[in-house]
Amino acid sequence: MATYKQIHDYVKTTFGVVVKTCHIAHVKHLNGFDMKPAPNRRSEESRVYECPDDKRVMIESAMKHFGMI
Template sequence: MPTYQEVQSVTKKRFGFTPKSCWIAHLKSEHSLTRGAAPNRQSLDSRKHPCPDHRRDDLTTVLIDMGVLPRGT
């Protein structure tokens, strides 16, 4: 499983932006690929910095290509 830094590096090279680690965690959590909420998370019901819609497709593409997310999602 690639690290968040590796995902950020690949995304920067391919699409020209560096995603926040919380965006990566948001997409992974939507597919039940996280161990749960971080102990320092303020609210379990909402995210302070969810992945923005205009970055979601590009970041999802990178996560699929790197084997983090399953294909066909």
């Protein structure tokens, strides 16, 4: 499984866009990955920064590249 840094670097070099780690976490959650509860998370139901649809496609492309999905 690729790290957040590897996904971040792949998206940056391939698409020229910088994504936040919270966007990567949101996409992982949407794709059914088991996530540990973050210590700074305010609520299980809400997110401060949800991933925009255009960046979701890029992150999922990186996840496919690394064989995660």
